[in-house]
Amino acid sequence: MSEVLLHAEQIDKNFGVTHAVDHVTLDFYKGEIHALIGENGSGKSTFTSCLTGIYHKDSGTFTLNGKEVNAKNQVDGNYQGVAVIVQEIGTLSGLSVAENIFLGKEDEFTKFGVKNTNAMNKKAQELLDSYGFNYIKATDLIDNYNFEDRKLIEIVKATHFKPQILVVDETTTALGEKGRIELFKVMKQTRDDGRCVIFISHDLDEVIEQSDNISVLRDGVFIGTVKSDDVNTDDLKKLMVGREMSNNYYRTDYNERVSDEVVLKGEHLTVPDEIDDFSIELHKGEIIGIGGLSECGMHEVGKALFGASYDRQGSVTLADGTKINDIKTAIDHSIAYASKDRDNESLVINDTIQDNICLPSLEDIKKNHILHAKDEKAFAEKFAKQMSTKMEGVHQFMSALSGGNKQKVVLARWIGKDSDIIILDSPTRGIDVKVKADIYQMMDTMRKNGKSIIMISEEISELLGMADRIIIMKDGRQSGEFKRSEDLKDTDLIANMV
Incomplete structure (x- = not known):
């Protein structure tokens, strides 16, 4: 078995009376795409948000390569080796594409208190071009780009520094076919480099196709981990909801007459x-x-x-x-x-x-x-x-x-x-x-x-x-x-x- 890269020990997070993550212990391995699934509110995003610095956990520890990770915010999480691409917009309006890519890392382009904007723009454009996103201009305002293009910019922002753990949280739902292909390339490259992707998605076919292992949360509690090759979507649905589910949730009627009005x-x-x-x-x-x-x-x-x-x-x-x-x-x-x-x-x-x-x-x-x-x-x-x-x-x-x-x-x-x-x-x-x-x-x-x-x-x-x-x-x-x-x-x- 591969070496453990990230160990989560008894992670706990409450929101008032809601126990969002209930003492979850879980291992993630080097060279792995590890899917995390569950119903809405099962604790998937809360768990990874505690890792990446979006939330502060109430108790428990994350250990990455033998060193505890305790991110104060997302930028701090990046410096500790973890990054996240979120489901909704994760870029800031009013800033340029380059400023969004290097948000919180401006010191890399600052000398004697003066920021070298030209150097930052040049580096950002080189990164965009290397991902095949050369139509996106580093100097443009982020607001000039649509929802999907802003997600592509987030992919560059979250992965250009090669984090040890990359969390992909429902990102595919915001992307079209082209964007998904690019994201999956980045995920597989991360795995092939011996790093790890934590992949959250409600598309169970996609989960099975793209991941190596799948862990299930239900009401904040860890249910179990299965190999992607050993399960089908019906197996995963049962693990998620605790019972068998029918696929017949679409309409069953045909040839009904629609009103002329x-x-x-x-x-x-x-x-x-x-x-x-x-x-x-x-x-x-x-x-x-x-x-x-x-x-x-x-x-x-x-x-x-x-x-x-x-x-x-x-x-x-x-x-x-x-x-x-x-x-x-x-x-x-x-x-x-x-x-x-x-x-x-x-x-x-x-x-x-x-x-x-x-x-x-x-x-x-x-x-x-x-x-x-x-x-x-x-x-x-x-x-x-x-x-x-x-x-x-x-x-x-x-x-x-x-x-x-x-x-x-x-x-x-x-x-x-x-x-x-x-x-x-x-x-x-x-x-x-x-x-x-x-x-x-x-x-x-x-x-x-x-x-x-x-x-x-x-x-x-x-x-x-x-x-x-x-x-x-x-x-x-x-x-x-x-x-x-x-x-x-x-x-x-x-x-x-x-």
Whole structure:
């Protein structure tokens, strides 16, 4: 057996009454990609956050190459040999690409108190070029780049100094095919160099394919470790939830007639460099799936339909003739939108669960034009519990929640608003199999109750399993359209994506 590189001994972390990590002892080996899996809130990210300096553990020790690691923050963690690529945005707006790559390490380019910006930019560009990201310019503001490109920059930031332990925390959910290929290259290079990758993902097929060993956490407790070659996805699901799980969580109906009533119409939608003359009609009680490769423009469609694209051309019109040109009009006319970029576009991350759920429904909660605190709390508790959000209470801040529980709050907000048209961009990104089933059931119930849904997704199985109609995009335009059918195959969709 390979030599132990990192030993975690009795790691414990609490958030109030919530025991997020419960005395976990675990070994990670040299030359290994070690997956860490579990349901949302199982403690995966909390465990690795204690290692990398995002959180401070309550007790226990991490020992790396015989030396204790006790990182005060992420930069300190880097100097001690550990790095993390997080699920959400991990770069800072307002700084250049180079400044983000070398954040906290500016001393490397400082002499006699003066920073040599040119040297830093040159080194950052050399690194970007070496990773094959030469189209990204070190001197550009980070804000000039989209969500996926910022994740690629984070890969460079976290790995250029060759950390002994690289934590990849749900990063693949933020990347398209190109980005995933690049990330997997970095992971395998890390392993082949005799270092270790701790890989967190809810995509169990991906976990089995990319990892050597898999450890399972459940409710903060270590359940066990298995070899990737010895298990299938059903085995992992059972370990995660403690019981057998059915794969039949998609819709089972076919050939159902969709209403002729059009509730929303987008005509000739164009956003420079994103969408080119895209049109769509959404019917009452219909789920439209929009898919394609990550850079195809589909994510911008959701923003455009919600009135959130400031430079949008074309029109979005409701059945009563209302034009949707801004977010307020969309919300006032019963349209909901959940962005792929949860932390920056769907949530107020430094506010409470209660405030996030109540925000779009404040006028509805008021009684005689007065907003009562007890009514806000009752409203938030009702819909947080309906989504089975794992929390201390609705007073808890969003920043303390796992990615999956943040997504539950996003959905709870719009269920509470009872919107008639729901635009969901990557609704199950970073969500475990059990919660996925709940979300799919919720969508099916909404459809049957006459709600209309646009689901934007990079998961082909999700499109095939849930949509009445699937629109495939390529280079900002529609490249294919398919009706729901048992005979429809993933290859039919892929042929129109590439």
